[in-house]
Amino acid sequence: CVELEDVSILRNLGLLRSDLNVGLERNDLETYGSVVDRGINLAPESFGTKAVLLQRCREFASKAGFSIRVATNSFRKMKKEGNARYECKVLNGQQQLTPGTTPSCPFFITVYGIRDEWKVTKMCIAHDHYRHVGFQGDSFVEGDLATSGLRQHNRDMSFATIRGIVEREMLPAYSDDWASVKGKAILEFLLSKNIESNRQTASRIKRQLTDVLQGNMEESYQKLESYLSVVATENPGSHYGFEKHSNGVFKRASCLKALQTCRRIIGLDGTHLKKEMNKRGVFLLATAKDLNGHLIVFGLGLVDQEDGLNWRCTCKKPSVDLVESPGNLHFYRTDRRMARSECEKDYDFYSSKLADTRPQAAEYLRKIMKEHWVTYAFSETYEQPTYDEVTSNLSESANQWLGNACRSAYPMNAFEQYFVKVVELFASRRKETTRLIKNVGELQHSNTDGACAKDGETDASSSISYDQLAPFHKDNLKKMLAVSKSLKILPCLSGQYMVRFTDVSQRLDHVHLWRTVNLVEKECTCRRWQDTKFSCIHALKAAVYHGMHITELFDWDNHTSVTYRSTYFHQFVP
Template sequence: MDQVILVCGTWKAQQNQWFFIADKCRRSAIVGADLETSYNDFRGRVMEEIGVDRRIDEVQLSYMITKSVVNTPPLRVTNSLQFWSFLKLFRNHKARLCVEIVKKTPCHQGVRDRRQDLFVDSDSDEEDDEEMRFDCCDDPDGASSGDEEYGTTKGRFAKEEEEMFYLPAKEDSIPAFLQLERGSVELAVGQRYPTKKALVLRLKMLSVALKFDYSVGYSTPSLLTVCCWIEGCTWRARATTIGSAPEFYIKSYVQEHSCSVTERSSRSRQAKPELLGRLYSEFVGCVGPTVLPCHVADALNKRYGIKMDYWKAHCTLRFAREVISGSSESGYEDLPVYLYMIRRANLGTLIKLEVDAEDRFKFMFLAFAASIHGFPYMRKVVVVDATYLQGKYKGTLLTATTQDGNFNIFPIAFGVVYTENNESWEWFFRQLHLVIPDDEGLAMISDRHKSIKHAIKKVYPLASRGICTYHLHKNILLRFRTRDCFDLVKKTASAYTLLEFNQHFAQIEALDPELHNYLVEADVRLWTRVHFSGNRYNFTTSNIAESLNSVLSLFRGSPIVQLLDPARSLMTRWFVARRKNASLMKTTLTRGVEKLLESRVDNAKLWTVQEIDGDQSQVTCGGILHVVNLTERKCTCRRFDLDKLPCVHAIAAAEAVENVIAKVCKPPTVHQPPGRPKNSRMKSALEVTMEIFYVL
């Protein structure tokens, strides 16, 4: 086999002489050829060796005889006969083959006629065009490109490379890789992969899905050949780059195995959780928060016959989620951009991101503009809570919520901190202070965490602080292991009047003095309704914050961006639905309040009302007496005072109050008797007797 020297450049003619100017940006190369090598085969090897992008460029081969006449132009090589002539001449004369790289033009007939010297083949224009677009392979005769002769690996792979053949071109205009099933992991000639790493990943997934293993023949930055690990098997694949681009194209692929299925499936090096996770996410199923490891194991077993234990299925699901949602590291890397886009899309949104001296994450605060603008119309009660995250870097999610006029959850702000301590809670409340200023009418509800107490006292000194009665009840059950006084504690906490509170609290002291002392130490001003210093309304627990955390709990193990984005999506759905419902309301009060007052209005009809003065009324029913002051919106039952919604007694008093101005006065209905109207009335017998007496 002769070694042909290739030099890239262009020909130029000056004063009846031809000169070849070499391209300094491209290297020279040597390609082996003999009289059995076809022109198309050789040209394909040339393009691969010098790195020509076949999608936009093509090559022209030419040479100059050293002893030719001065004004003789270079000789073009356009077909196999001319190429073989060059080889014969090259044996007796030291000459080089010049390679000119030109841009492609559309292969219309007129253009092809003008450039006939650049194309010589017996196939039609349409077939050439299809092979260039889909197969990206200029080997129509089915020969291999011969790159293996210049590899560093020898052995059976070199022999197999010489025997490798390309799949025949299909007559159909649709290429093989477009005819594949969308969810298939199979290979096909013409498939493009953005990098070599992506191609290797697909080969690994294919080997796992089809239960076999492969060996690598050649592996260079521009070439990759693989074959079945069973010696003598016909399964193999070959992929190369085109030019200097990093994309790899499948140039040849033999799909059928000639080895036994029991032999080739006895080795499975690639079935690792990382690869199985990518295989599952791309070709099997979803990786949502409700998907469990047992679902992954079952799906892979049914689809590909892969069996795995629970731990391997767990790791597979974890890697599958990383493929879709990104890793925990990428979540923190994308956080600044995500927060910027949130603020850009929601003008007025407050975001804060704090890192340490080494640029490591510390705190994050997010309050959407819709929450900031909506809170002034809510009752001034804020419920704060924290929930631990389960991702790789842990952390804690902090939330601040309240209720709207329809008793719906109204999120105010979200925070993510690296840990829950005095510093993190104080930082969170300082950011919240920018949204909700300190006020005497403000109430803060939380659990008994000491860091929250410290932060509220420091940032919100004017606000009233209360604790969640649900957390208090849980602590009582865990500490005292008794349910005898549990109902009494609940009644004591929810009592509206001081008399009712004293009765229940005295019963607790009589039954369990230790529990009584514990409740006193917890400070009755924090956990009871009757002793609370501010306006607590119906907020006795932090359930609204717990409910929000429960909704977001499915994403606690996700990267931080994938945790915040579901919160944004959730608020968007909530606010859109509430805006539509509000636009359909026909009443002044919300539907939640209307439903609450509906039963109270029916019960108010059972009460008897006696007006005391212009402001106060006495309401009685079955020996129970209450006094209602409609002007000050108070009632001796104290429900009207604390909940700020009319109680049964207030509704009864309001319905009984006579409002003269609001009444409508029409003429009465008169019944006219038959006959002539009488001008004088009929006198009684006594009147007639008296008249006779006076006359006599």
């Protein structure tokens, strides 16, 4: 049958001239529903490309309630001419006008083009089936009804329309993390709208919307230098470096916000970029920890590859800035350089254990000089503390904090996201430290409970307020005081004690049955006192017995919440 409304739609879409009529004589099946004009264009005007003409035909099919497919398609490149034939697509659930007949819809549109001028040469708009099927949504009914295994989705929609739906309805929910959205998620979203697509279309949509959010990649490189300059100018104490080749091509960039109250150790690590940026370089991260054990990625560099030259360039300015600061001595540590063995026997013991289960790993570690990664050997060689840090606690944690969205963004957007993360981090920590100080108030060391110490001990710990310490150190100190009750102490020399565990089950990790403490030199054979710049459990027990105030075991003021707050006192503007 032919519906007269279809003729009006064709004329409105510019596919049929007003002077042409559709054959409506039912007795002549060859001409019924057909339109032809001896090869002359049936449309009022020619079309610039075949894609435009195909899209116009699809619009007609969508408004008329059916779908079309490309039945034939050819193009002769030498002559710059081609033709195509579009036919009606058989859809799931489609019913014939005559029940029981085989689907054989007579509808077609033939087009021809030469030298970028495409025209409609012939068409038949008759159908042998009911229309307006194939776009079925969920039924609004109550009860548990079985869902059909053959879903009906709209497969005849232009890319621009599909992209518009994703941009309007899906993108706002993922604008901050669009880079992490996978093509599968886009396809599932489209299916929820009863639109069926493919992986290529989803990938194209994501790539185009990424450009909408981030802008052009080349422009991002060009704007990066001026952006870093503005950020450094607006935030005194920040520094940046930017290098270009002689032809002006971007080489590397880095940025630093010096933090003067962090632990005196810096973790350096490289992290690969993601998505389209994967083969365009790596990020070099400079990481530290504040007094409460929180991670701070204070330096970010974008380089073509991770090598010694780029590391020296990235670290050159931070090194000068930190060393010139009074009282500061930061030591750079790279990944795979830390392990917690406190003596040679510790190392041999753990090495033998590893060799039993992972012989190849043990053999690999034997080839690495111990002073490069074992705590006791490192301390003896470089005379620097490690603050009990290992790769998984410092360098590798920075990658997770940076996130895939930042690692897959274009250069300028990546640095902007990094700066925003810094702002959010500082604001959150500033609020946290302000609340801590408010709770502490101006408490003095007034927690004396009058309890008598046993075995000649003077309970010096009762005269201080642990609440003044940063939460990390407060919890650590309270834990050690609780465990220290199972320790026995023996005086050796003046200011020197031997500390033993009486309850082996209460031993902390990496602590042997005995250790020697020298309160005068502030040393313990467990090395944790020297390595963490904070009291170890043996020194704490010896200090309580000796009558030494616990605040004398370490730099008390440098571990308080007030100092912790000063780390985040200065604001940062991205």
